[in-house]
Amino acid sequence: MRRVDVHDKVSVKDIDLRMTLRLLSFVRPHRLLVVIALAAMALATGFNLLQPYIIKLVIDENLVKGSLAGFYGYVVLFGVAVIGRNVFSYLQMVIVTTLGQRVILDMRKRLFKKVLELPLSFYDRNPTGRIITRHISDIEAVNEMISSGLVSVIGDLVMVLSIAVILLLLDRSLFLYTLISIVLLLVFAHFMKVRLRETNRALRQNTAKMNAFLHEYIAGIGVVKGFGREEKIRRKFRVHNDDFKRAGMKLSTLYSVYFPGVEFISALALVIVLFKGGLGVIGGTITIGTVIAFAGYLEKFFGPVKDMSDKYNILQSALASCERIFTILDMKSSPEYGSPPASMRLPHPEEGGTAEGAPLIEFRNVEFDYGGEEVLRTFSLSIDQGEKVAIVGPTGAGKTTIVNLLLGFYHPREGEILYAGRDIRTLDIGGLRRKVVLIPQEPFLFNGTVLDNILGGEELDEAWLDVTLKSCGIVRFVENLPDGLNTFVGERGSRFSAGQRQLVSFARAIYHRPEVLILDEATGNIDPETEHDVTSAIKKMMEGKTSIVIAHRLQTVVECDKIAVVMNGKVAEEGPHGALLRAKGYYSALYGLQITS
Ligand SMILES: Nc1ncnc2c1ncn2[C@@H]1O[C@H](COP(=O)(O)OP(=O)(O)O)[C@@H](O)[C@H]1O
């Protein structure tokens, strides 16, 4: 398999047929538009190519001969050609833009769906910033390619080839002479194209580096200032900035050679036509009209050749973008987004009760790692309906991991996890996550009001909201907020203290009527002012509910029905507070330490 991690590198590869075909599969549903666009393009090109020929006819038939035969007809025809060309160009542009928008709408939809479905382990490896870039810049590149590239590249090719044929038919020997400048132009364009592509890529990489740099240091500005590192950062920035400038300068130097170069070569072609054509006219082997038409066609010929390298660049970067988009689309979704095989699909926990006497939650000999060192080995734990279980243990022992497994964010390598007697892999995981609600150490609040955050998208049920606030013991807290429930929490809840955010997240959890409540170090970094509110809220919330409490401070676990000490990947000690104290193991030592300090 190709590497899974999303990388910023722009791969330099010649047009990849496979990628193009896959992109075309996104275009296929809109093939009618493509057909219309191609037809419009063909008509526009036809009308465009008609013009020099009409001029030739007028010169040779009317002007040179001093005759009016057919003159008015030619003039009208020329007018029709000009109007037709512009009307069909307009049509082509409108259709192609529509096509581009439709394709990227689809692509964005698919990509975002995938972003939601990817397993958490993907996000462990990939910073969120790059995922956003994927969305915006890659899709934009694809759009640009479709709306300014795809059809017009075909149009350009048709145009260039038709002109070559027309020139050949008009006058073979004159065509052979102009071929010198055409070949010269193609060689020059190719030579420049390679350099332009490399420099463009360097510039893009510099842009990515610069963005990453700015993003990191602006996000960490507090630390930068706090440690007085402004000068160092400024120096680092200067290096990036200089690199950036160098790539930018090189690119503009290249372009300032490229465009005049192409102008020069096309002027050379005109000189050849003027010279050989002039001699031909004087010698009587060629008509004036043919020479002028030749010049007209050459002009139309060099236009597309001139921006071919630009279009090639667009195509290249769009294909690189496509590759990255497809890499993400091809990643495996988290298992819960595929439907389990029919033989394994069992009823929702709600549909059948817990088997008589079976625990509500059971870990059986679970083994797990995140891809490196083993985190859990032969881990077993059972929790009964209504039981309050505490999990304690040193940092890094795997307490949070246990929760991640129970919620199905990761799957055990060995062993099984049962909910109401059923392997959670066979359950509707969305339903399970609505029943088993996790309150993490750092709750995430979305920008909005306190009420928005409590409802979390659910309907407002006033009576239940009252019950919720009461059962979390936060009625007074809400009343003291400047706008009560309508107080805005700021981006990520930035206007609230950690403790206040935690209280809101409690209400959110309770409002959703969880069956099991998990608190993972929920009192971990609470300010002393709200600590009392938070602990009493926790106590109230847990009344009569199956709960799992992970805590550093042992005061909060003393009252639990059962305490499990996790060490070395398994449950080392298990039992109520009193029994564990008497056992004189890790727990009693830890408790002794905390009491005396
Ligand atoms: N997403 C992750 N990817 C890789 N390793 C992880 C990840 N999360 C935790 N770990 C590792 O797994 C071990 C257990 O972590 P964790 O369950 O968070 O411990 P605890 O919550 O008990 O402090 C640690 O060694 C930690 O470094």
Ligand SMILES: [Mg+2]
């Ligand atoms: Mg933890």
